[in-house]
Amino acid sequence: MITMSDLCRVSVRQVVRQRGFGVILSIALGITAFIALSVLGQEIRYKVGQDMVLMGGVNIIRVYMDDEQYPGQPQREFYPDTVEAIRNIPGVGMVSQNLRMNKIFSLRGTDERNLHVSFIGVDEYFFPTYSLELVAGRVLTAEDVQQRKRVCMLGREGAQNLYGDPRQAVGKLLVLGQDVFEVVGVVTGVMLGSWSEGGFLPYTTMSDRGWGGGNVRRLFVRAIGWEDVAPVVRQLPRVVREHQDAPYLVCATQDDQLERIQVTFMWVEALLWLGIVASLMLGGFGIWYGTFAAVRARTREVGLKKAMGGSDTDILAQFLAEALVKSVAGGVLGIVVGTLVVEIGALALHTSISYPLLLVSSLGSIVFSAIIGVAGGLYPAIQASRMDVVSALRFE
Structure with missing residues (x-):
């Protein structure tokens, strides 16, 4: 049974070797936008809304x-x-x-x-x-x-x-x-x-x-x-x-101008959230594809580990841990950049920051990043854990 410390060390090393930085940045971008909109969304909406209503006097x-x-x-x-x-x-x-x-x-x-x-x-x-x-x-x-x-x-x-x-x-x-x-x-x-x-x-x-x-x-x-x-x-x-x-x-x-502004706000808000979802989905698919590619590239390694006594659970845990490292790394980077964006945005908008909301958003981002990692890496990891030892060792 592989220890947790060894599992983390090996997973981080494999992620660095695979250079899956695009996936990490994609998740980080989505998390950054999520935190910024969660913490400053109401204030941004109010400021932009004030500019729009003042222009139309609605x-x-x-x-x-x-x-x-x-x-x-x-x-x-x-x-x-x-x-x-x-x-x-x-x-x-x-x-x-x-x-x-x-x-x-x-x-x-x-x-x-x-x-x-x-x-x-x-x-x-x-x-x-x-x-x-x-x-x-x-x-x-x-x-x-x-x-x-x-x-x-x-x-x-x-x-x-x-x-x-x-x-x-x-x-x-x-x-x-x-x-x-x-x-x-x-x-x-x-x-x-x-x-x-x-x-x-x-x-x-x-x-x-x-x-x-x-x-x-x-x-x-x-x-x-x-x-x-x-x-x-x-x-x-x-x-x-x-x-x-x-x-x-x-x-x-x-009323007519007011209705147009309401519709405009609805579409702008929908497009913003659609962009966040698309970025996170792109990161999830990147993890899924990257884990599948890693499984295929290391098929003989999987067979060798099984021949040396490695269990299906060990193989599953290793590939799933690698997927989690990518997603959580993206989440942590997104939290750091998102916090910086919130601080700068608060200064620009001359408003205060709700730090409890920032904390809740950050914790939620880590959990959501982990869910993306599990969702994207679970199936390829299961496929790797179920490999036949002889077939894996013969794989070219």
């Missing part, structure tokens, strides 16, 4: 009172406690209050053109809700809104139309109605759309002057991720009506 829910469509109905507005209750809904990232109607002013640009510029009333949360970027100056603040200051911001295209260079707009004075407003900033962003040609005022300042309908009748609710949109939409009417009368509340979403 995580923005427009909630508004549609009373004007029904004659005789009062023009209802959103109460402050209603807005606060919406912010506390699970899955809601941000809520921006704004006036539903815009106000158009005739302004003269530096090239003497008369431009009709549309302004909307917003709060300080509008800009992070739509992930807008500053071109110059600053954004509206809570102080601007609360103190009803006469300040405004312009979209990049609007500032360019008025002043040529958007950066030159900051500090300029605009006559809007009977008042003079200072331009404090210029913004741009992929979700700005036609608003890029207009401007933004504190909604309180507009409301005091009766512009934009006067009251907060529309909210922009930003869900944390695209998966949160549907649950938030289901809860919004109930939460609003618990705090005020809202018979004609409308929650508008971009």
Whole structure:
């Protein structure tokens, strides 16, 4: 009966002689991808999802009172406690209050053109809700809104139309109605759309002057991720009506774009896991083929060992151990590289690592690698253990 230490030593030596490094690397690649997706998969999915939804704006829910469509109905507005209750809904990232109607002013640009510029009333949360970027100056603040200051911001295209260079707009004075407003900033962003040609005022300042309908009748609710949109939409009417009368509340979403993103995510995720499975299967087939080749190349060796008293169990254990060494070596290499990838990925994504999950994934990878080795090497090992001694010794 061969000892365990001799079995391990002989198996490692045979694997090095056979140079089955391609099989080891194939398994290592699959294990690396498995660990990275297991530990960082949720964070990667969230980050990529955020980029995709921000590009399409599909995580923005427009909630508004549609009373004007029904004659005789009062023009209802959103109460402050209603807005606060919406912010506390699970899955809601941000809520921006704004006036539903815009106000158009005739302004003269530096090239003497008369431009009709549309302004909307917003709060300080509008800009992070739509992930807008500053071109110059600053954004509206809570102080601007609360103190009803006469300040405004312009979209990049609007500032360019008025002043040529958007950066030159900051500090300029605009006559809007009977008042003079200072331009404090210029913004741009992929979700700005036609608003890029207009401007933004504190909604309180507009409301005091009766512009934009006067009251907060529309909210922009930003869900944390695209998966949160549907649950938030289901809860919004109930939460609003618990705090005020809202018979004609409308929650508008971009359902078609949201569905396309969901389908895209499904296929991307399926292809990632298919790649992992394919890599591991390739490693398993490599072990199966390599063990068969080793059995054939060492047929006379098997016959000689049996003639010297080696049992079928010894022969089975030796070839199975060689298959296990290949697969476990691939698993260990995959764990090392996978851990390194997770550390680098966590730094790049600015997130923490769940080390218990990393440990569980690593242990699972070792077990799975061993299963691949057994599955790939068992049948060839059984074939070797069942060889006839005389036939094996005569094999050329």
